[in-house]
Amino acid sequence: MSPRPETAAGPAQGRPRVKRFARAEHRVHRATAALMAVCVATAACLYLPFLAQLVGRRALMVTLHEWSGILLPVPLLLGLASRALRADLTRLNRFGPHDRRWLRSVLRRRGGRPAGKFNAGQKLYAAWLAGAVLVMTGTGLLMWFTHLAPLVWRTGATFVHDWLALSLLIVIGGHIWMAYRDPESRAGLRTGSVDAAWARREHPLWTPEDGKGGRGEEE
Amino acid sequence: MTKDENPARPAGHDDDRRGTPVGRRVVLGMLAAGAAGVAAAPYLQRAYDETLGAAAQNDPTGLSGLLPAGGGFRYYSVTGSVPDKDEHSYRLTVDGLVRHRASYRLADLRALPQTRLVRDVQCVTGWRVPHTAFEGVRLATLLDAAGVRPEAKAVRFTCFDGAYSESLTLEQARRHDVLIALRMQDRPLGHDHGGPVRLYVAPMYFYKSAKWLSGITVTDHVQPGYWEQLGYDVDAWVGRSNGRDDVPTT
Structure with a gap:
């Protein structure tokens, strides 16, 4: 999607690369990102007055929003078939002492930031997003199938859905901004491998499984 | 998810997968x-x-x-773009089971007796705008002028956006708080609010108040409108329909 970064770390220079992500993880991320983009874009067309005036087509926007939303967890669920993805989920789940140090140094804006394959910020983002998507799916279903629950639930679901949508917009914006600022990190998800020096610098506690790099395991 | 303490692994390898x-x-x-x-x-x-x-x-x-629930009106349209109609291009037709078909220009509508109502507007999606003034001709006035035939039971409304439609029973349509609105908040009705002419059904959820009104057809049965074919209630009384319990607007 984005142009290959013009850094000295490109594989053409022959600098060592290490494998970071499997092909399955690349696909899960792509599919999730695409569904999220549709979901957010249609939400904006339904919600923001100037976009609603520009686009109209309310019934179509509602249908797209509902289906992209309900399908959002599906790529990850399918991806659970991949051992590499399951292993990374375990890594995202577990917090060690270094993660606490990482968070502390971010909050104080000084000190080292030790990280394994994922730093504490990435772990928190992943978990928060997973929880938020589940809450959005649940509240969305209550609003979609209006006969599922009594009215007070539906009003409550609307309230939570609206405010959590605003938080999601901010958090996903932050996610994209972080990715934009770090081309090597994007290359990791796109090609499956990263520059070994980048890995040592950003994720010093991570021991890559092999030094060869490449596109990742076949699933 | 899976937490295996694998003693076969060399010490220190993948500490990453352990922890809280x-x-x-x-x-x-x-x-x-x-x-x-x-x-x-x-x-x-x-x-x-x-x-x-x-x-x-x-x-x-x-x-x-x-911000969520930030107050005020929200713009909802079911089509891609809606044409602008003005003094010259706008027509409101009355037909169906009537003795005299009619076609009104804006000036014709303004020449009829005007009624001003100030009520809350309640949308079925939850937002409510308090004390909103609508002004226009009572629908009953137009129906009386057209001479409704005895077999008539309902009124169908069509809109110049090309897609939206609404319906009321004849009894509902004759209520004194159902207007062919020309003004809102004491100003001519703007395009985004459904101008130059919209239906205003004060006691019902706002989707009944069809924007960009262009046709009134008297029929022998209620034909569900645009959102009603998609599951909304035809008798859309505020607080007594669509599974909601908002405070009534009238």
């Missing part, structure tokens, strides 16, 4: 917070309405309108 399952706790915490939010929403919403929501009513920047 904070991720799982965050996910469960989000679910709990979501459920709590749904339960506490009525109180939170009231607190918000009384503080920030009230402030948003007087926000000159209009930015607070982007």
Whole structure:
């Protein structure tokens, strides 16, 4: 999607690369990102007055929003078939002492930031997003199938859905901004491998499984 | 998810996969917070309405309108674009089971007796705008002028956006708080609010108040309108339909 970064770390220079992500993880991320983009874009067309005036087509926007939303967890669920993805989920789940140090140094804006394959910020983002998507799916279903629950639930679901949508917009914006600022990190998800020096610098506690790099395991 | 302490692995390898399952706790915490939010929403919403929501009513920047439930009207259209109609191009036709078909220009409508109503507007999606003035011709006036035939039971409304439609029973249509609105908030009805002419059905959810009204057809049965074919209630009384319990607007 984005142009290959013009850094000295490109594989053409022959600098060592290490494998970071499997092909399955690349696909899960792509599919999730695409569904999220549709979901957010249609939400904006339904919600923001100037976009609603520009686009109209309310019934179509509602249908797209509902289906992209309900399908959002599906790529990850399918991806659970991949051992590499399951292993990374375990890594995202577990917090060690270094993660606490990482968070502390971010909050104080000084000190080292030790990280394994994922730093504490990435772990928190992943978990928060997973929880938020589940809450959005649940509240969305209550609003979609209006006969599922009594009215007070539906009003409550609307309230939570609206405010959590605003938080999601901010958090996903932050996610994209972080990715934009770090081309090597994007290359990791796109090609499956990263520059070994980048890995040592950003994720010093991570021991890559092999030094060869490449596109990742076949699933 | 899977936590295996594998002693076969060399020490220090992948410490990454051990430690406290904070991720799982965050996910469960989000679910709990979501459920709590749904339960506490009525109180939170009231607190918000009384503080920030009230402030948003007087926000000159209009930015607070982007916040959830930020107050004011929302623009909903079911089509891609809606043509502009003015003094010359606008027509409102009355036909169907009537003795005299008619076609009104804006000036014709303005020449008829005008009624001004000030009520709350309640949308079925939840937003409510208090004390909104609508002014126009009573629908009953147009129906009487057309001479409704005895076999007539209902009225169907069509719109120049090319897609939207609405329906009322004849009894509902003859109510004194059902207007062919030409003005809103004491100004001519703008395009975004459904101008130059929209239906205004004060006691019902606002989707009944069809924007960009161009046709009134008297029929022998109620034909469900655009949203009603998609599951909304035909008899859309505020507080007594669509599974909602809002305070009635009349």
